[in-house]
Amino acid sequence: MGTDSKPTINDVARVANVSKKTVSRVINKSPLLSDKTREKVEAVIKEIGFVPNMQARALALRRNFIIAAIHDNPNAQFLVNVQQGILEGIADTEFGLMVQPVDRNSPTIEADIRAFLERQRPYGVVLLPPISERDSLAELCREFDCRYVRMGSVQLDDAEHVVSSNDREAVRDAVTYLIDKGHTRIALIEGPEGFTSPRERRAGFEEAMERAGLELDESLIRPGSYTFESGVTAAEDLMAKGMNATAIFACNDEMAIGAMIACRRHGLRIPEDVSIVGFDDTPLSSHIWPSLTTVHWPIKQMALSAARKIIDPPGSPSQQDWLLPSTLIERGSVVPPT
């Protein structure tokens, strides 16, 4: 008997005078088990300090007790928020978190992910936007019998495989808020092309304008790439063309702050001369002055929800909720036009 090494399931079985399988049932919370036996075994587990060996379970189950976050997203704040959300979701469980970046443009991306799944065999995978939009990755997970949840801006899979915000409605609300304040000439700084989230955000902008009976002025729309610099560039281009907008909606906070700084550099006061609204609610948005009115993107809650979907058994209530609404945060960067 191991007087030195860690107790195993065999030790528990011997002391409790039951079989290994019974102990295994207790560990795995099998329903068909008499309460008396369960209690007896649990007492022994406590007594001798038995902790199941994860590596052995992983070998037998062909699956590690790990959730992997797979991403191609360079934004640090976003990434950390997602990680925090997942970690909250797996707190007080035996799961751990792995991080696996991928290169969206690599031709070997699928082979890379395949190799990762094959090696680490995570219990489940959280696919972060924008790579989460790629159906082939979800297919890959299914092939490896690995649970997965895709984070996105629209419902891009079955309820149990997706958590999503409602970017379109949220932007519609935000722009409607500007319109209600009296703004009619509203500039838009878009996100990068080819992804769902920027597309949805633009669609929300258009819907708000249309519902208010306002004409869409293409000369007030500028491309962007979700970076600070692209916000600066867009705003400068707007002003170089003699921008007559009284408000700017930027598709994320980084660009909004870039635009804010560009405007100020050109002598425009924020918010007196130009109101600005962003999207994301990054920490910086509340730090700057004036603080940025923005749409809170519940990324951490989405990640938490994703983790729960992965570890909760199929059929649990958590499998049904997939929508985490984004909501407008009113701060200091918006006033009625003068």
Place this chain on the structure above:
Amino acid sequence: MGTDSKPTINDVARVANVSKKTVSRVINKSPLLSDKTREKVEAVIKEIGFVPNMQARALALRRNFIIAAIHDNPNAQFLVNVQQGILEGIADTEFGLMVQPVDRNSPTIEADIRAFLERQRPYGVVLLPPISERDSLAELCREFDCRYVRMGSVQLDDAEHVVSSNDREAVRDAVTYLIDKGHTRIALIEGPEGFTSPRERRAGFEEAMERAGLELDESLIRPGSYTFESGVTAAEDLMAKGMNATAIFACNDEMAIGAMIACRRHGLRIPEDVSIVGFDDTPLSSHIWPSLTTVHWPIKQMALSAARKIIDPPGSPSQQDWLLPSTLIERGSVVPPT
């Protein structure tokens, strides 16, 4: 024979007509093995597409092929830089990256880490600052026979267990740079108390002043906590007391940017009225205007180096290098005093 499932070491052994153990030796690059046998086995491995099963290896070796980053650091950019560094270090290997946050103030922190180590059995652990300063955690790793590398601002362990920057010298150089520009009244915004890195940075500040024969003016020194707000507060307090400094050194970029914004709000021009220098070289520091002169902290390289120390065998050259120097980045926030 598995016509469907993946080939195992047994299949390789059978086809190559050798024993399991020999195949195992090939996989693990055992030195005592005839080249002929090795080549034969390697050919078979290629032929039938054998990939070693990590879970089985983990069970046998009592150790997962995973490197864990353990941290209590809330700064997103820092965290992501470290993760990127580790991931670069383990690129093209079979290792994966896990992330495990801990609560510095929790009384159960050691028990928590113990439980983590016991469950996931990582191959090695990278301890991030400031928690890396705690010797008890290194002790814990040793107890679990788990490799570890501590990231810090001074050499807080043997060479093979530490990677460090030279914050003190770097700050000394930065402040000397300000002095060389002609500044003599230089304010200091410190980092949080009780940690090595802020202490080293302050020491560097003092050394620079002393070497230049400049008196340390306590009225120009303000506490800070590495946050944007604390930078704002410190600068405002300085100005409220009629600050007569022509330059500010902040112990990190976030506070430097906070100070910059506070100064500007009070009508001071940057850099004409006040020069500012930060520390870290965060992305934002080059995005803002004027761009921030700062000390580049080679955090990503440190993390990469840490990962290599963990996976390289003891005695490798990588085990000896532990110092990654921080260097001054001259940008737009410093000019001679007027």
Place this chain on the structure above:
DNA sequence: TTGTACGCGTTATCAG
């Protein structure tokens, strides 16, 4: 409801 015998895929021991 519980137990028996075996499988999971690799590494370690020790003899040859």
Place this chain on the structure above:
DNA sequence: CTGATAACGCGTACAA
């Protein structure tokens, strides 16, 4: 240098 056999610790048919 190589191989037979026993760990490693847990899960699952199938039987009882």
